[in-house]
Amino acid sequence: MQEIQDILRREPSRMYSREEILNLLAPKKKDQEIERLLAELEVTSSLSEGKSDVYSMCRGGTVYYRWNNTNNITS
16 A cells, blocks of 8 residues: 555656556556555545545546645635
């Protein structure tokens, strides 16, 4: 999980697709493990109502992840 968060923190304003993260971590981990961690991040993000460290969204059937640098901002 830490490796995924490190990728997202590098460029907090950039959104990474699931495939990009899989490719970046492929030399270190198995795809199944990465997929499980990404799914966990996606669920946590959707249940946390903006209070999660990771923001995820789906566009055109592709899931994107971004470091949620706005989780301390109140509306």
